[in-house]
Amino acid sequence: MKKLRSQNWFGKQGKDGFIYRAWMKNQGFPSDEFQGKPVIGICNTWSELTPCNAHFRELAESVKRGVWEAGGFPLEFPVMSLGETLIKPTAMLYRNLASMDAEESIRANPIDGVVLLGGCDKTTPSILMGACSVDLPTIFLSGGPMLTGKYRGKDIGTSDVWRFTEAQKKGQITQEEFFQAEACMCRSRGHCAVMGTASTMACMIESLGLSLSDNAAIPAADSRRKMLAQLTGRRVVEMVKEDLKLSQILTREAFENSIRVNAAIGGSTNFVIHLLAIAARIGTDLELDDFDKLSIDVPLLANLQPSGKYMMEDFYYAGGLPSIIKELLPKLHKTAITVTGESVESNVSEAECFNRDVIGSLDKPFKNDSGIAVVKGNLCENGAIIKPSAATPELMVHTGKAVVFEDIEDYKARIDDPKLDVDETCILVLKNVGPKGYPGMPEVGNMGLPKKVLDKGVSDMVRISDGRMSGTAFGTVFLHVSPEAAAGGTLAIVQSGDLIEIDVPNRKLELKISDDEIANRKLQWKAPDLGYKRGYVQLYINHVEQAHVGADLDFLKGNSGSTVNRDSH
Numbered sequence: 001m002k003k004l005r006s007q008n009w010f011g012k013q014g015k016d017g018f019i020y021r022a023w024m025k026n027q028g029f030p031s032d033e034f035q036g037k038p039v040i041g042i043c044n045t046w047s048e049l050t051p052c053n054a055h056f057r058e059l060a061e062s063v064k065r066g067v068w069e070a071g072g073f074p075l076e077f078p079v080m081s082l083g084e085t086l087i088k089p090t091a092m093l094y095r096n097l098a099s100m101d102a103e104e105s106i107r108a109n110p111i112d113g114v115v116l117l118g119g120c121d122k123t124t125p126s127i128l129m130g131a132c133s134v135d136l137p138t139i140f141l142s143g144g145p146m147l148t149g150k151y152r153g154k155d156i157g158t159s160d161v162w163r164f165t166e167a168q169k170k171g172q173i174t175q176e177e178f179f180q181a182e183a184c185m186c187r188s189r190g191h192c193a194v195m196g197t198a199s200t201m202a203c204m205i206e207s208l209g210l211s212l213s214d215n216a217a218i219p220a221a222d223s224r225r226k227m228l229a230q231l232t233g234r235r236v237v238e239m240v241k242e243d244l245k246l247s248q249i250l251t252r253e254a255f256e257n258s259i260r261v262n263a264a265i266g267g268s269t270n271f272v273i274h275l276l277a278i279a280a281r282i283g284t285d286l287e288l289d290d291f292d293k294l295s296i297d298v299p300l301l302a303n304l305q306p307s308g309k310y311m312m313e314d315f316y317y318a319g320g321l322p323s324i325i326k327e328l329l330p331k332l333h334k335t336a337i338t339v340t341g342e343s344v345e346s347n348v349s350e351a352e353c354f355n356r357d358v359i360g361s362l363d364k365p366f367k368n369d370s371g372i373a374v375v376k377g378n379l380c381e382n383g384a385i386i387k388p389s390a391a392t393p394e395l396m397v398h399t400g401k402a403v404v405f406e407d408i409e410d411y412k413a414r415i416d417d418p419k420l421d422v423d424e425t426c427i428l429v430l431k432n433v434g435p436k437g438y439p440g441m442p443e444v445g446n447m448g449l450p451k452k453v454l455d456k457g458v459s460d461m462v463r464i465s466d467g468r469m470s471g472t473a474f475g476t477v478f479l480h481v482s483p484e485a486a487a488g489g490t491l492a493i494v495q496s497g498d499l500i501e502i503d504v505p506n507r508k509l510e511l512k513i514s515d516d517e518i519a520n521r522k523l524q525w526k527a528p529d530l531g532y533k534r535g536y537v538q539l540y541i542n543h544v545e546q547a548h549v550g551a552d553l554d555f556l557k558g559n560s561g562s563t564v565n566r567d568s569h
Contacts, residue, residue: 001241006039009110016567033073038240040067041111042076043102045123050083052120052191053143055220062226063115066233079105082122091122093440096553097536102130107562113240115232119143119191124201125274132281133559137239138246139339140210141232142202144220145312146190156185157194158472159306170454190220194305197471199312200267206321207261208254209338213347217316250282253333256294260331263295263371264324266307266389268471269479272372276550280557288374288383288548295371300389301327303358303366306474307389310358318358322351327361377510379490382482382548384509390474392460396504400427400462404496407432408444416451424458427500431491433467434484435544435551439530439537446473462502466491480547486528493521
């Protein structure tokens with residue numbers, strides 16, 4: 001084993017070494033704990049304001065047991081935690097800030113290897129992005145999904161939030177029944193119980209080769225999650241001894257594997273924007289079009305909400321992600337290396353499927369359409385995306401009249417106005433909810449339908465925006481339009497009454513007005529005053545990139561490595 005990085009602190013002579021060691025001893029640690037042993041940082045996104053991650057301090061203790069067993073020395077440290085359900089205006093606004101926190105915390109401290117603890121949507125990509133920019137031996141442990149919700153004899157999950165909301169709007173359930181469903185849905189620790197963004201991120205981690213097998217689906221309340229945590233602690237110590245770093249795992253092949261697995265599970269559209277950002281940090285070439293090209297021949301194998309019927313708990317009992325990966329081996333880079341030190345194929349050699357109604361096969365998939373479709377046209381020169389498995393097939397080729405909302409406040413004020421000129425053939429267009437425009441690109445792209453349309457029994461319409469959509473949501477929704485409206489993209493000049501043509505099979509999204517008219521409207525367009533004059537949000541607005549390249553801050557792309565150039569004095 002080469003010289004441990006931590007010994008640049010704890011092995012120093014003189015005043016600096018005295019200080020480094022003395023202040024560790026004030027916590028009761030004898031010097032032989034941190035001198036000569038791999039020091040393992042446990043990067044913890046625990047917070048009571050992030051309910052999905054509220055069990056992480058307990059989970060970290062299991063990691064520590066594994067680290068000590070393997071001869072390492074664990075030190076837990078906090079980083080900014082992003083609670084999707086509580087944080088305003090949107091957790092995505094702070095993903096890049098949290099990544100900076102993780103990156104600088106890892107680099108600046110005497111750490112030889114890292115265990116990343118994430119669960120809620122943005123905690124996973126943010127700390128991984130930060131770790132990629134340092135590139136130490138790193139392994140990920142997800143928090144796990146909550147147990148399946150139970151309401152009046154039925155299984156429910158986060159996707160049902162949208163159904164309950166529409167049912168209440170139509171008068172089909174009472175306010176009291178709405179309140180009852182809240183407690184029934186969130187009945188245990190863990191993140192969303194469906195294949196929403198949190199579960200997609202956990203699957204992304206496992207499919208990239210950054211976790212031990214079964215990391216993605218073991219429920220948070222299942223004792224096997226703690227067992228996995230202990231094994232993760234053991235493994236990271238060995239990774240330090242092997243000097244197995246993120247850059248050796250996160251190859252182009254690993255990213256291609258992850259895109260194909262995401263297609264097979266019906267993963268969240270948020271997968272796109274996070275994977276692009278992660279690839280840019282580690283230095284792997286990845287483009288928006290890759291998501292379409294690599295997933296087009298992958299069928300949907302996982303019958304999971306919101307694209308299907310079952311929950312993440314069912315997915316685990318049916319065989320979990322290893323079963324999906326094993327089924328997909330003919331379409332994957334089987335020899336890609338993972339954190340286990342073994343190949344993808346080796347890791348899933350003993351995987352089995354125990355329920356073919358939950359996990360299909362390549363011969364008998366749940367659906368043929370899967371993955372992410374990337375559309376382009378004069379409305380989205382750099383692209384927009386749609387999740388075919390969650391859309392209505394009849395709306396995938398459609399021409400309709402635009403009903404335009406200038407921002408989310410405009411939408412909320414007018415969507416249920418009886419005077420709104422809208423029917424089910426129209427296309428709802430929402431502007432100024434992109435990276436700069438909101439700012440932070442909120443999950444409002446799956447706009448609720450107008451009450452007058454819902455009252456007809458219609459459950460889906462075409463919707464277009466420069467924002468994102470919750471991974472728990474569904475519908476014929478075009479997202480991540482780039483360039484966004486606030487950056488002067490064509491979306492900014494769409495007017496109510498304009499015709500928009502959608503042709504997903506031919507990957508086209510077109511505003512049906514002339515080029516001259518588009519140019520003339522753009523000349524008259526004025527950039528909105530976003531109202532921020534200081535602080536992180538102003539920094540974000542000035543430096544955030546567009547969705548088609550990952551919406552990272554331009555000065556964070558790439559990495560700086562693990563070297564600290566100056567000593568403390």
